[in-house]
Amino acid sequence: MWALDNQTSFAAGRAWARNRDGGEIWLVAVKGTYNIDRNGATRLADDQVDLFLTPQFSGEPGKSSLLYDTDFPRTKLTTDVILNGSAYAPNARPTMAVDVSLRVGGITKSLHITGDREWTAGPLGPRLSWPAKTFVKTPIVYERAFGGEDSASSKPAWDRANPVGTGYVTQKGHLVGRRAPNIYAAEAGPFASAENPTPAGFGAIAGHWSPRVKFAGTYDREWESRRAPLLPDDFNDRFYQCAPSDQQTPQFLKGGEQVELRNLTPHGYLQFLLPRVIFGFETDFGNEVVNHRANLHTVILEPDIPRVLMVWHSALPCHPKVSKLRRTMIVEKTVLARPRTDGGSGATGAEEFA
Secondary structure, X not given: OOEEEEOOOOEEEEEEEEOOOOOEEEEEEEEEEEEEOOOOOEEEOOOOOOOOOOOEEOOOOOOOOEEEOOOOOOOOOOOEEEEOEEEEOHHHOOEOEEEEEEEEOOEEEEEEEEOOOEEEEEOOEEEEOOOOOOEOEEEEOHHHEEEOEOOOOXXXXXXXXXXXXXXXXXXXXXXXXXXXXOXXXXXXXXXXXXXXXXXXXXXXXXXXXXXXXXXXXXOOHHHHHHOOOOOOOOOOHHHHOXXXXXXXXXXXXXXXXXXXXXXXXXXXXXXEEOOOOEEEEEEEOOOOEEEEOOEEEEEEEEOOOOEEEEEEEEEEEOHHHXXXXXXXXXXXXXXXXXXXXXXXXXXXXXXXXX
16 A cells, blocks of 8 residues: 555655645655766766655754755645755856856846955944955855854844854944855845845755745644644745745746756856656556646756756645555656757657657
């Protein structure tokens, strides 16, 4: 009962979730790991990264940035695009600052990265120092973006959008001696709203960080008496999206979209097409077989390696038939049409599946 027959070369797993009214949903996820050649060719990796039932942090949970969210959310409204990586100086020449950018389908985003700086005392108040040293490679992590906690405050005070960052203060006088952020939105630059910039990054947002936490709903006495343990009435499914809002695609990606990365690899520029894969799911309930499909929920770019992780996700409501569910078989359907190269979604022309 509840078995998984994975007939693909990818990692696969299953879990149960409940809808807003407590009905059971059978979740099946498939994760593909592809290595990326310097010329932009992608190939299925020999070692497939396993699926994660729980969020994976870069360090101690709650005190570090989120590296990978769970691969089994109840749903997603569109595709999350995540990038875990580093900024590289052009031509490996040490620099004090560099702009980096990613483009995936209709998403374009740039960041401005600087060397290490701090706030110093000036005649007119705190001021930013010049970078203390140059760099050839530096990690793009939320620990180096604006945020963190004001340890000089008399009351606990932290940035809800990035509690693990640096540079957050409640009073201007607390800035002196504090490390300044290294990562900024490219359009803002390092001196726009320097005292309280917006946290910037390419990585996943933890569920207890803003803005995700505001979508989680209200858990008060009314919820306890009327809804618990179900989700509150004001729960918003946007909570399940773990990418920054400007890295959530307008609609689900299909595969075949063009990816462009600038100054995110040692060679400065990397371009490739997301692999296009179609999966078929066949779930056996004994006296009934249900065929269903999956959406591409998450794309994780890791150009330091370089590789791309892609997670497809199927959610099958089956509350009255939980005890009858025997197994789900997963098969891969080969796309015979060529993928698009113009950055759009999907493949060109008619598609045939083998």
